[in-house]
Amino acid sequence: MPYSPADTAFLRNSALRTLNTEQAAINGLKAKLDAHFDRACELILACQGRVVVTGMGKSGHIGGKLAATLASTGTPAFFVHPGEASHGDLGMITRADVVLALSNSGETGEVTALLPLLKRLGIPLVSMTGRPDSTLARHADAHLDSGVEREACPLDLAPTSSTTAALALGDALAVALLEARGFTAEQFALSHPGGSLGKRLLLRVQDIMHSGERLPQVALGSPLRDALLEMTRQGLGFTCVVAPDGQLAGVYTDGDLRRTLDQHQNVLRLTVDEVMTRPGRRITPDVLAAEAVRIMEDSKITALAVVDPQGRPVGALHMHDLLASGVI
Template identity: 65%
Template sequence: MNPIVNPIASAQRTIRLELEAVDALLKRIDDGFVRACELIMARSGRVVVLGMGKSGHIGNKIAATLASTGTPAFFVHPAEASHGDMGMITADDVVIALSNSGNTAEIVTLLPLIKRLGIPLISITGNPESALAQAAVVNLDSSVPQEACPLNLAPTSSTTVSLVLGDALAIALLEQRGFTAEDFAFSHPGGALGRRLLLKVENVMHHGDALPKVLRGTSLREALAEMSRQGLGMTVVLEAHGRLAGIFTDGDLRRALDRNIDVRNAMIDDVMTVHGKTIGPDMLAAEALKIMDDHKISALVVVDGDDRPIGALHIHDLTRAGVF
């Protein structure tokens, strides 16, 4: 390690140069950017992103961001496109090609094929006079005065600017499409947001034989035995006709003991919470969690349209499902 080099000064210089490059980009967001958005919105196919080397890595990220924000997109390696992967691109698509020089051989080779298919081409390049920029319907200028690399060789500032341009495109398109948080969740069903926005009460509630239940008039002893069998720390209390009479939880048991009630001889009617808070099976699990938080309770009864209990939901069920 060269003892003369100050790592902090080097890092600050890199960040400063990249900030300046991105700041300069603000002035270049013009009618060309609007035209690029219009081209993408007008196509019924996908956005196909091309890029070699470091531009390819950035292109992969741009394609992924577009796809997750409502614009179907995928990345194609230009070298592979010349050996069969051009078959992945259809006449309904639009191509975004990234190349800082604008003269990357593997991309230039594809330009006549893209033109022959009549596919609109959007270029992201730092050279507006390049073969790529000249072939494009729209060129988004990603030029930088210098790379953050002190040798001015390694793609650094230029790749940052290209990435920011891709993000700007994705978000502009997201807003034009009216893409919502729920739409985002459908693209991320395995993530925390997906669980919060897609998971419903019916997906996690205890139902059927797993629903602890006793009839009004049952002894507290029998109710406690039912709670122990099901292991939910609660039981539903039913009217004779099957509608909800109340709920009894561990919390109700503690309150009964505080009131010096003889739990050996008490009836469930004397200690239950009458009716209690209820939810429907179609409610989002995240909404159920909010109800629990707002009312400082750990369990909810799930009822149908006739107020008949069909399930029970405990806060532990939401914890296991990752709804937090």
């Protein structure tokens, strides 16, 4: 039935049917993971060149995204349009590469036209199609079955469920390769240096900590008054308490001050080591700033002392610094 403005549930019900159909398509992929998936991973892991992804139309759009995902997760890859490949861009493909070709039908002319040259050069071919008996699937060294029962399109024509399944299967391939390579967050950051993602992955404590004259610190045994003055002067909500050998003995924080006022009547007679927190949460300068966020959140604190390998305070880090730097 056509849409009527009076039918307020029409649009939402349509959306729900689409989501349910595409969810079923993704769930159906689980039973199709077989030795071909393993073989595809092995071919790509052994590749000395790059993964060349190709596909036409909607499959090409999915292929472009998959190439980008592979490239950013440790598998060098790029996308080649199959139509352009037949008119000169095949020169971009070398014997050291692996080709990953996407076609829901497995019969796309622009893609199957590449088969003779790939075979002649001995370039491994991984196909992703919805038809295991298709031309592309039969000539591939490994075939990834992305077939779906039906498209989410009510006409069963527009690529919807099939492209969603191909996208999900491509992500599964990329993540399997990532884990097989032991790919790390730091390696991921090297290809994502810009924006908040790059900051979160690349920024280290030493890049944003307060050091030198901005490091709040008092000597062990100092009057509590001196610690309070130092906290006020630096404005970080805490101060390091340093032992005679230069090591961090503990910290005195705003929270410690509230507890001191609650438990002691004459705070001016106290020394800082009587009421400080021992040994105090600490971190080293080379640790990623994102790890500092985790420590603060887990410990429910807003500041950290930064110490060198010998345990001597060299900096101070506040949650506000992490916010200002874009890590959070």
